[in-house]
Amino acid sequence: MLNIIGFKRYPRIYQAICLGLGFTLIQVLFGCLFSNSQNLVEGYSKLCRWDCDWYTHIIEHGYRSTIPPTPQNPDLSNVAFFPGYPAIAGAIKNVFNLSTQTALLLAAQIACWGFWTYVFLLFQRWRISDRLSLCGAIAILVHPAAFYLVAGYSESLFLMMLLGFLYWTASKKRVAWILAATHGFVMTATRVVGLPIAIYPLFHFWLLSAKDRQAKPFRFWQKSSKYLLVSAVSILGSLLFFAFCYFKFGAWNFYMQTQAIGWGVKPNYLAIFKPESYFAFLDPKILNLPGVINAISVPFALISFFIVFLLERKAAPFLIEGSWKQRAEFYVAGWLMFYLSACGMSSLSMTSMVRYTFCVHVVLVLATIHLISRTQFYRLFNQKWIVFLLLLMATPSLLLQMKFVGMFTNMQWVA
Template sequence: MRDPIYILGAGPAGMAAAYRLTQLGFPVVVVEREEGVGGLAKSIRYQGFILDYGPHRFFTKIPAVLELWNQVLGSEQVTVRRLTRIYYRKQYFQYPIQAWEVLRKVGWWESLRIVLSYLWAQLIPRPAPSNFADWVKGKFGTQLYSHRLWQVTSTMITKNRLKQLSQLLQPSWQHLAPFLWQILLPSLALTVLQIFMISLWSKESDYVSIFKGLTQWDSHWYLSIVRRGYQFVGFDKIAYEQSNVAFFPGYPLAVAGISRLLRVDPELGLYLTAQLFCWLMWIYLFLFYRRWQIPLVWQILASLLILAYPTSFYLCVGYSESLFVASLLGFLYWSIRWERPLLMLLAGVHGLVMSATRIVGLPVALIPLLNLWSGSRRWLWNLATVSLALLGGLGFFLYCQLFFGSWDLYMKMQPYFGSSFVNYLAIVQAHTYTPLFSIDHWQSLFSPSRALGDQIWAISLSQLFVPLTLGSLLVTGLIDGISATAGKSQCWQERLGFHLAAWSMFYIALAGGSAVGQRSMSRYCLPVHIVQVLALVHWAKYTDFSFIPERIRPYLGNTLKLGYVLLAFIFFALNQILTWRYAHHLWVA
């Protein structure tokens, strides 16, 4: 008779070994110090309740082990939906880790440091790890290692556990990797490309000198607000250092915060802030692409059309464009489809920043009310989102009332910048478009000497953006409306918010700029263009084009391709001319 095989521990591994050895004819003795079997996977009865020592999870990639498990448990095996949370820094994180949740709770700056540290780890491989600390640093970077969640000293975990730990972390990496490669890195690459395109026209050689040398026009006003706060000493003393309540507070507040965080001079902070939010803007664009499952080729074409837009460089210089567009896209992203309270709250925070940055953010903040019209049952949360989104702009008016005794001081100061009144009928008045019928207007536009030196050229170009943008709004809205009415286009309710946002921004910008000859419309139309591109991409994705006759499709396709190439070429040429003008401190918009 064979001597028995002793197995220490009656947990799942010990019992499985005993079960298999018994099948093979070996005598087995299982030694267990507790009263029952199961180890850490067992359940105990306590005061009428069944309690578990911990989560009962079964994980294996070995088919034979999985087959054995199913064979033993049979019908007693229960499958439930897993709900696991990691409690870290007084916050709960989902497991497997969700990349967006980590960005939101850990913070953008810390997340950026983690990403850069990860990229550095991939570029500079470490030697073969001898413990867990080396393995994490080499696999994910030193910054993520600093956020370790374990209590055991990481150097005590040696090589024989690294393979198992790698398998356990794989689900988290599977969620993080697509976000990294499909969203974070492409958006970062486009931001860096924009910065590079601006630096090409500078005479300086280093980053700080290049961008500090670009400080001009509105950048001086923002800088005065950052350094001295809002001041008003009378309408007869309008200057950077005195009366400066002519700009909304969102961008100056962001510059002040990031400058202190990075410990840099506020003038450099103007550009770092703009470029960080430019990156965030591109992130939201790619998030929209992923949500709508836009084909890669379409993503590239749409992104290039935004990148080449004539005034897109304003996203990376000392202006509020990138903060406004990033918060606008974030507001639309979280408010249009989602109805979960926390996500609506996130939309409200984006809306607050949006309306605190530009006055045109106030009407856009009303867009979540469309959810009520579409039958949303969370009417209270939609109203709360709108209220929070309005708080940024309305809070600025309240500040002006409390500190300067006039809630509309912002509007009263606009005449001192050339805009003496707001013309709400400008969009339908003939004089808005009369420059287009002037020979001098077109001669100015096609004059190379004026393009590189005359302020009139930039103003003439801005005036041209008015009918072009209005025409694109009318055409895209008409096409979308016809296709939706005919039942050929789906999800048109989601696009409606984009169309309304584009129309609101264009109308208010035109009404405010009418008194000064629309001299800044080329810049004000930038967010309109970005929202329109997204609406167009969504429309193309969710529209059935089978109604177009087969014989027409090749000609239509070739026409669209030719039109895109021509438009992109014109955009890029104008972009480079305007970037050159801006780098040489000539008026652009």
């Protein structure tokens, strides 16, 4: 993938940045081409649909609401969205004097660039071969909901901050903890599912400092203060929004109230333990393509976790002891996102889950690529026929994404 004349002579960070930009431009072009538009400019503008309109209202009018909230009326109640994404888009709008919708799209696409850059930085850190890196990138790119990375949604910003949070937490550079805390703050300010992930630095330190816990307990607790600070700053992204809701609307959980009244989101935290959660696609109320795909995404995600677990068990005898700890962060983040999203959408027949499980898909792909690279399986990816076979298998998912892009950009609900 990097065998471009002279490209490998540049520092790895520049390689990752260039590859990230390339994949972002591919996704933007893909979205424009399959939007059923007369030209690329019209197709580009159509990437701002659905939730993008809500973010537009928040930027132009600020947060507002009746008490109690009004069901799905942006002029009366718009507190159902976290402030991270509209705040950054609003800053871009003011700095460059752009229209709100253009600023929202640029914010998402710049974040998409950042997301892909972190994907390739992780591959570089793990010393993944070019061919295996390409397979991992394509596995992310062809997901049916991957186009949301360049649409006017918060997916790309959340994923960029999540990967940056994980990347810098594991880094040994002096400024790494500051960068990790900054990414964590924006992550929790962008989506509520980022809040539990914010404790990851403590989990990371506890996991990788087992020897210090036993041999040098004082040094262990002394070193843990940095990771505690990263988690504390990260959590502030959500806590400050909750504080804002309390002082402006009289309830810290006003976001949750707006979600419940406006969209019917009533989390059931035991939902993933109930069989009916995995058979929502049989619900006659959602017998349409997006509804079925959203519902099927839940059992598919659970099966993906199971397959990765089996791969870990199968590969364990051939791996260096403790190798799994490098992947634990991705498994934990993936499971927390899956659990909270599935429980939240259980009252709505798992609507939007193809979009929410895309984030889960990303971290599982990254963990799987790391696992494969540490086993003999990576040699298979040196065979061109294996890469061709994987591309062939990915074709149906890509075709489904093309269909979803056309629906989304022409105001048909997808997720």
